[in-house]
Amino acid sequence: MKLGLPYIILQNLKRKPYRTAAIVLCVLIATGVLFAATVTMRSIQNSLQVGLERFGADVIVVPRGQQVTTQEAFIAGQPTAFYMDAQIAKHAAAQPGVGRVAAQVFVQTLSNAKCCAGEFFLVGFEPGNDFTISPWLTTHLHGRALQPDEIIVGDRILLEPGETVIFYGSYFKVVGVLEPTGMGIDRTVFVPVEGLRQMIAASPEKAEQPLTIAPNQISAVLIKVTPGAKPSEVAEVIENKIHGVQAITTTQMIIAVTKQFAGLLNIILAVIAMLWLMALVTIALIFTLIVNERQRELGLLRAMGARQGFVFRMIVGEAMLLTGAGGALGLLVSAILFYALQGVLEQNLQTPFLLPDPIEAIALVVFLLGLAIVSGALASIQPALRISRLEPYEAIRQGE
Amino acid sequence: MNMDVQISLRGLTKVYPQGATQVNAVDCVSLDVCAGDFIVITGRSGIGKTTLLSLIGRLTEPTAGEILIDGVDLKSLDDGALSNFRARKIGFVFQFASLIPTLSVLENIALPSLFAGQAVDEKRTLELARMVGLGDKWSSYPPQLSGGQRRRVAIARALINRPAILLADEPTGDLDVDTEREVLDLFRAFNRQGMTVILVTHNPSLIAYGKRAFRMEQGTLMPDQGLT
Numbered sequence A: 001m002k003l004g005l006p007y008i009i010l011q012n013l014k015r016k017p018y019r020t021a022a023i024v025l026c027v028l029i030a031t032g033v034l035f036a037a038t039v040t041m042r043s044i045q046n047s048l049q050v051g052l053e054r055f056g057a058d059v060i061v062v063p064r065g066q067q068v069t070t071q072e073a074f075i076a077g078q079p080t081a082f083y084m085d086a087q088i089a090k091h092a093a094a095q096p097g098v099g100r101v102a103a104q105v106f107v108q109t110l111s112n113a114k115c116c117a118g119e120f121f122l123v124g125f126e127p128g129n130d131f132t133i134s135p136w137l138t139t140h141l142h143g144r145a146l147q148p149d150e151i152i153v154g155d156r157i158l159l160e161p162g163e164t165v166i167f168y169g170s171y172f173k174v175v176g177v178l179e180p181t182g183m184g185i186d187r188t189v190f191v192p193v194e195g196l197r198q199m200i201a202a203s204p205e206k207a208e209q210p211l212t213i214a215p216n217q218i219s220a221v222l223i224k225v226t227p228g229a230k231p232s233e234v235a236e237v238i239e240n241k242i243h244g245v246q247a248i249t250t251t252q253m254i255i256a257v258t259k260q261f262a263g264l265l266n267i268i269l270a271v272i273a274m275l276w277l278m279a280l281v282t283i284a285l286i287f288t289l290i291v292n293e294r295q296r297e298l299g300l301l302r303a304m305g306a307r308q309g310f311v312f313r314m315i316v317g318e319a320m321l322l323t324g325a326g327g328a329l330g331l332l333v334s335a336i337l338f339y340a341l342q343g344v345l346e347q348n349l350q351t352p353f354l355l356p357d358p359i360e361a362i363a364l365v366v367f368l369l370g371l372a373i374v375s376g377a378l379a380s381i382q383p384a385l386r387i388s389r390l391e392p393y394e395a396i397r398q399g400e
Numbered sequence B: 001m002n003m004d005v006q007i008s009l010r011g012l013t014k015v016y017p018q019g020a021t022q023v024n025a026v027d028c029v030s031l032d033v034c035a036g037d038f039i040v041i042t043g044r045s046g047i048g049k050t051t052l053l054s055l056i057g058r059l060t061e062p063t064a065g066e067i068l069i070d071g072v073d074l075k076s077l078d079d080g081a082l083s084n085f086r087a088r089k090i091g092f093v094f095q096f097a098s099l100i101p102t103l104s105v106l107e108n109i110a111l112p113s114l115f116a117g118q119a120v121d122e123k124r125t126l127e128l129a130r131m132v133g134l135g136d137k138w139s140s141y142p143p144q145l146s147g148g149q150r151r152r153v154a155i156a157r158a159l160i161n162r163p164a165i166l167l168a169d170e171p172t173g174d175l176d177v178d179t180e181r182e183v184l185d186l187f188r189a190f191n192r193q194g195m196t197v198i199l200v201t202h203n204p205s206l207i208a209y210g211k212r213a214f215r216m217e218q219g220t221l222m223p224d225q226g227l228t
């Protein structure tokens, strides 16, 4: 016979299966939503932060009117192509507060042509000046200089090191895959600018559609400001001094993305807080009813020699088991849904997305499970205390 | 005080407020009970019999007076000691339905051993189920039993921990004459082994089982002529 506190609690849960299921469902939803919202929030923050660190640039100078396309390119990896004079890089370098300067050339590849592997966003970078990809090169290629036909790809480009790929009729060899950032970098192919220029020059004879990018054209200038200089001030100076360009700070881009979600996130947070409060109140109410309903039985247990603590643990234990089970199921369901719908979410939100690392995820799971269990205890503590302190005779009599 | 006295009630009083007035359900009862005694208490409905038994089992606190069990004042016990006392020393047969509906017959009978901190003795539990004539019903649940069967489960449960004192409140109220006799024979057998029995009944013919009989009137105990 397995008679004991856990067994008695389980038997109690079985007596009203629908009520048990309803409470579990209630907690399941509350925990699941909280988990999904937190992971979403953290994924966005995470991705922006990692992307920002990796990016390294403080200001991006692009042709005037290209702010939105630039943001889409850097944040979502949306292929884009616009050009300006290469002299702008030199002008920018001369402005006060400007530290390092690196030019980039953007090329959009063809999606349905034999000469191209597919539609990609190619970024030609200057190995000598670059500070976005170069740190990675230093650690992964031990500082070896990149050959013109060697490329580095983002995590979301489905190419492995060693593979060869064709763009505009020219072949390139993948030598590295960047770590995921959740930002546009993940969908970008980085080509040394020398290789890119060769590809452009050869395109009239090799490609189905020639590229008409002049050797003195670039797409963007990435700027790292000098220590102490304010990126926003540097950007302002550049916009004033150089005609026809727009200088976007990285912070501006981050803010633009965060702003899209700030309102939504606040609403979600408020809804979740209400959801939890409602769940808590509902469970507290249900347990007040449960205790009233079982008052006589609980009095009988005490009359047979059950201690106050036994009755208390029985009620609180039942509540904690219910909310714990609901919480665990909620986390499980939420995690599965989240994993399954990650792609859809990413697309629909139009935002960089980088799941928290496993340790953070586990910590979150443990925390939310704890929160669910503690909520169960909180919701049942008052009725449990009341009934356990009642005289057995009173409990039996009143409960009749 | 006699050394053999097991239960000693001194001016035991329980007053219930009832609207503007109050009811002295138990009014200054003093009684000494020796170990192995068999006391039968009769009395009209609502006179205070259940209240008196509840006081002895310390299921409720007296308004005045004291209860000493084996010389120990029950008032001095904390929840742990009191629960221990109830679990190990007292067997209580309640007047009304008292089974836990979610537990089987066998589990119901075994429940007090859990509170006494003892391992469940399945053999003894089954044996007790058989003694009260429920050998074939041990796996049933209370809602599947008749009133009399439930009562018999409660009787077996009261005996599971071999209590020193059995407080039986109208234990045979819903039993037929034959089963009633079987139950009382069982009490008598336990009583011969030293268990003190305090039996409350409306049935005057059960007075014959007792060594002493009392009639309860206006909250007090009067010796019943029939026996003493």
Ligand SMILES: Nc1ncnc2c1ncn2[C@@H]1O[C@H](COP(=O)(O)OP(=O)(O)OP(=O)(O)O)[C@@H](O)[C@H]1O
Residues within 6 Å of the ligand: A394, A397, B016, B017, B018, B023, B025, B043, B044, B045, B046, B047, B048, B049, B050, B051, B052, B095
């Ligand atoms: N919790 C209570 N609050 C108020 N009055 C109570 C309470 N418990 C009992 N009483 C009153 O105390 C008196 C004695 O009740 P008790 O249950 O002890 O009677 P009884 O002798 O067992 O009756 P019966 O033979 O019908 O079981 C009754 O008048 C009852 O109304």
Ligand SMILES: [Mg+2]
Residues within 6 Å of the ligand: B049, B050, B051, B095, B169
């Ligand atoms: Mg009564």
